[in-house]
Amino acid sequence: MPAVTGTSLNQSGVFTPTQVTLDGSTDTLTLDLTKNQVLTIFNPTVGAVGPVTITGDANSAAYPVPGSDRTVDNTTPLELSSSLDAGGQVSVRLDTIKERLNGVITISGGATLVATLEEF
Numbered sequence: 001m002p003a004v005t006g007t008s009l010n011q012s013g014v015f016t017p018t019q020v021t022l023d024g025s026t027d028t029l030t031l032d033l034t035k036n037q038v039l040t041i042f043n044p045t046v047g048a049v050g051p052v053t054i055t056g057d058a059n060s061a062a063y064p065v066p067g068s069d070r071t072v073d074n075t076t077p078l079e080l081s082s083s084l085d086a087g088g089q090v091s092v093r094l095d096t097i098k099e100r101l102n103g104v105i106t107i108s109g110g111a112t113l114v115a116t117l118e119e120f
Helices: 094-100
Strands: 006-008 019-021 027-029 037-042 052-056 078-081 089-093 105-108 114-119
Touching: 027 114, 037 094, 052 094, 078 089, 089 094
Parallel strands: 006 114
Antiparallel strands: 019 114, 027 105, 037 089, 037 114, 052 078, 052 105
């Protein structure tokens, strides 16, 4: 179970963020709302990989939509990329999708992709 760990951007000079090669099914991370976290997933392979999704295992099936009487089902994974091209990358600021990231957060479908979690 590869865990994607954060690298603080509050450092001086040149530094290398922690990179994790994903296995595609049991990759996890921890949401820390006291920090701004940006998850970046890079495809170092020669072919497209995907779909790549992220989800929390304790999401609400009836999350209220602010300013509306509607609810949305947050139990389905959020697709980060339907197909991440060779050499491509996708980034997401996690606090902007926090409603989708309750409980244990899992990244799926990203076998061989490389993830970094940067915090500031």
